[in-house]
Amino acid sequence: MRRRGPLALAFIAGVAMIIQFFSPHPALRTVYNEALNWYRIISAFTFMLGLISLMRSHITKVTHKRAGWGYSIVTIVSFIVMTILGFAYGTGAGTPFDKMYEYVYAPLGATVFSLLAFYLASASFRAFRARNIDATILLVVAIIIMLGRVPVGSFIKWGKFSLPGLAEWIMAYPNMAAQRGLLIGIALGAICMSLKIILGIERSYLGRGE
Amino acid sequence: MWQKVSNLDRRWIYLGVAICAALPLILEFILPIPATPPVKRLFDAIENMPPGHFILLSMDFEPSTMPELLPMAYAITQHALSRGIKVGFMTLAPAGPGMIEIVLEDIRKAYPDRKYGEDYVNFGYKPGLSAVILGIGEDIHRVFPRDAYGTPLEDIPMMREIHNYKQIDLVISLSGAGYPDAWLLYANARYGQAVATGATAVMAPLYYAYLATGQFVGMLGGLKGAAEYAELVRKAGYMRIPEVQHRVGVQMSSQSFVHIYIVLLIIVGNIAFFFIRRSGGR
Numbered sequence: 001m002r003r004r005g006p007l008a009l010a011f012i013a014g015v016a017m018i019i020q021f022f023s024p025h026p027a028l029r030t031v032y033n034e035a036l037n038w039y040r041i042i043s044a045f046t047f048m049l050g051l052i053s054l055m056r057s058h059i060t061k062v063t064h065k066r067a068g069w070g071y072s073i074v075t076i077v078s079f080i081v082m083t084i085l086g087f088a089y090g091t092g093a094g095t096p097f098d099k100m101y102e103y104v105y106a107p108l109g110a111t112v113f114s115l116l117a118f119y120l121a122s123a124s125f126r127a128f129r130a131r132n133i134d135a136t137i138l139l140v141v142a143i144i145i146m147l148g149r150v151p152v153g154s155f156i157k158w159g160k161f162s163l164p165g166l167a168e169w170i171m172a173y174p175n176m177a178a179q180r181g182l183l184i185g186i187a188l189g190a191i192c193m194s195l196k197i198i199l200g201i202e203r204s205y206l207g208r209g210e
Numbered sequence: 211m212w213q214k215v216s217n218l219d220r221r222w223i224y225l226g227v228a229i230c231a232a233l234p235l236i237l238e239f240i241l242p243i244p245a246t247p248p249v250k251r252l253f254d255a256i257e258n259m260p261p262g263h264f265i266l267l268s269m270d271f272e273p274s275t276m277p278e279l280l281p282m283a284y285a286i287t288q289h290a291l292s293r294g295i296k297v298g299f300m301t302l303a304p305a306g307p308g309m310i311e312i313v314l315e316d317i318r319k320a321y322p323d324r325k326y327g328e329d330y331v332n333f334g335y336k337p338g339l340s341a342v343i344l345g346i347g348e349d350i351h352r353v354f355p356r357d358a359y360g361t362p363l364e365d366i367p368m369m370r371e372i373h374n375y376k377q378i379d380l381v382i383s384l385s386g387a388g389y390p391d392a393w394l395l396y397a398n399a400r401y402g403q404a405v406a407t408g409a410t411a412v413m414a415p416l417y418y419a420y421l422a423t424g425q426f427v428g429m430l431g432g433l434k435g436a437a438e439y440a441e442l443v444r445k446a447g448y449m450r451i452p453e454v455q456h457r458v459g460v461q462m463s464s465q466s467f468v469h470i471y472i473v474l475l476i477i478v479g480n481i482a483f484f485f486i487r488r489s490g491g492r
Contacts, residue, residue, distance in 0.1 A: 033352070036345045036348070039341035040336065040337065047304070091307070102308060105305070105308070106276060109272060110274065117231065120472065121227045121468070122220045122223045124472050125218070125472075125475040125479045126479065128476045129479065129480060129483045139480070149432070150466040151242060151243050152466040152469075152470060154244055171414075171415060172422065176422055179415060179419045
């Protein structure tokens with residue numbers, strides 16, 4: 001029963017959602033709307049689970065003084081401070097929570113992401129080598145895109161052709177064709193996986209073991 | 211000598227990036243930014259929309275991608291509000307509500323003639339991604355019974371006649387992750403909702419396939435897309451927060467310099483590679 005129950009539930013829910021998609025019957029619309037409500041409620045609960053898991057992981061790290069436990073203290077303290085500020089003063093505009101978000105969290109997030117530029121420059125210098133024909137094509141296209149996607153590229157022109165125009169053409173045709181192939185492959189894979197879950201062939205979501 | 215060049219200490223490379231990024235920001239110079247077709251398509255979609263219509267701006271991003279996506283939100287909001295188009299703000303990203311507040315704080319000052327609840331509304335955040343997008347197709351009042359500040363939606367004048375995608379003229383998802391895909395899958399494919407996106411430069415190449423099919427009305431790709439849109443808004447005379455347009459223009463100059471620097475690094479690296487290989491090294 002521990003195995004069959006979830007499998008039956010997945011089958012019934014999956015088939016019901018497929019049927020409702022093709023039918024405008026009011027009863028099925030009600031089922032659909034209720035399912036959406038359940039989904040949103042369950043999604044909210046997953047946050048709680050994630051939160052508990054995150055805190056447990058960092059508290060364990062601190063108590064056992066594992067590598068990088070100092071960072072875990074920062075995480076725990078940040079979590080407690082933001083929670084207290086949020087509950088005590090609310091989260092609206094001008095509140096301490098909002099100020100912490102705007103003047104601490106937002107700049108920190110953007111700073112960490114911007115570090116990518118430094119790593120990208122270093123990695124490009126070391127790894128972008130014209131070792132063979134394929135790598136050379138990749139290299140040339142990368143240079144066209146890099147220069148064509150910034151304002152300075154608009155100064156590079158040959159008669160009717162311009163570098164931004166060439167970059168846009170690469171994005172809109174060769175890139176699009178490759179992306180479309182990938183997307184169709186991903187979509188077919190998702191359909192297959194969904195069918196396997198509904199039919200009970202794919203059972204990894206039940207957890208390990210039988 | 212070429213071996214030395216090839217093994218250049220990464221700290222010198224980082225220093226070069228820092229100088230190239232900082233110099234245009236300090237000198238504040240702006241290069242011309244012509245609009246590309248995907249950006250023009252989104253601009254035209256809003257430009258041709260009659261006043262009083264409604265767009266849903268889903269700011270599905272968090273501070274990490276803020277430098278690229280926040281200017282898009284500013285430019286689109288100014289364009290819409292200046293033309294008398296109503297805007298609904300929402301987010302599917304847990305840390306997204308703060309992003310909306312940053313934009314609204316400036317919008318309130320720049321548009322004292324536009325009233326909250328009559329011209330724009332903030333729905334805030336709701337977990338559940340696909341369930342939220344599908345739920346809006348049934349009834350937005352069920353998904354967001356109250357706005358971000360706790361006011362019941364039925365008490366908000368502009369929301370009395372907006373119930374689902376039939377009354378929403380355009381959805382724009384600004385994101386650095388897969389949220390625009392979800393809007394396409396659930397809002398466009400299921401309900402025929404017109405959708406556009408503003409994506410980070412990393413994500414933008416993925417969406418050209420949807421642009422070609424017309425599933426995306428238009429697209430702003432990365433900071434460049436934001437700068438192009440801001441320039442179109444400025445030229446049309448809708449820009450009320452010029453600092454944003456100026457900042458994004460300066461940032462694009464900074465990006466230009468860094469890109470040139472990286473291209474030069476690649477060229478130098480390959481010259482070194484060529485000479486080392488010719489001399490029998492690896």
